[in-house]
Amino acid sequence: MAPTQRLSAHFTLAEMTHSATAARKGIANVITPEVERQLFLTADRMEGVRALLGDKPISVLSGYRSEAVNKAVGGSKTSAHRTGHAVDFICPSFGTPAQVARYLAVHLKSYDQIIEEFDQWVHIGFGPGARRQYLKARKLAGRTVYSGIG
Template sequence: MNNPSQRLSAHFTLAEMTHSATAARKGIANVLTPEIERQLFLTADRMEGVRALLGDKPISVLSGYRSEAVNKAVGGSKTSAHRTGHAVDFICPSFGTPAQVAAHLAKHLTSYDQIIEEFGQWVHVGFGPQKRMQKLTAKKVGGRTVYSQGIG
């Protein structure tokens, strides 16, 4: 991996956009290709727009890019936008709860693939090429993830 302290944008580094607590705990390398690194620059730029919409409040990235091994370890979808560097899971506590953040972004973010309020714990925002403008809520029901339309 290149220099982890490398800045991808004003507020986001390569280290935070590739960090995975699961990978660290399980000793899995979250290796990225030059193509993924280029995409992370674009995703970080989009996250600057998200930060601006949230009143320039600090964002804590919980998950950005995930290698195939890391994605499998966290139980992610095989088609997850995290695999291509197009998605970020984050919190912004100084703005509000994940539900409040997701609802605000759903009203004000103009171009995205998905905004998902996940399990009341974090917000997933995907900037994949499809631009489906999906607004979803994810909950665990009987041990399975169930998605419903809308936020909250």
């Protein structure tokens, strides 16, 4: 599949696999056929997110991460990014990351996790579970601490 290939109406393979850290460090962020199939499903779910947010543009900050990329960014060993199930994004024309996360936590019917991360972006995970966890991530003494939200 070509990097410019559309996974859905508004999301391309290139944006769902881009990593500034990988580019800076020369790490390949190569997908497998299984991840490619999952990215189509994740992009479709992101179309639903976009629709809920009033069809406002979404900027993907991080989608799929290979094991090496995930390690380089300090991601969890069990990160849903490693399987193409998660996306970190912003939607400034809708609101702040906190506003976006709160809205989605109430209105999105099915998700595994929504995390307000560091007041900078929203992490959304689509599986394989459907825990409907709504969390905040903050740095405390150099460590990431997660807290549950209503």
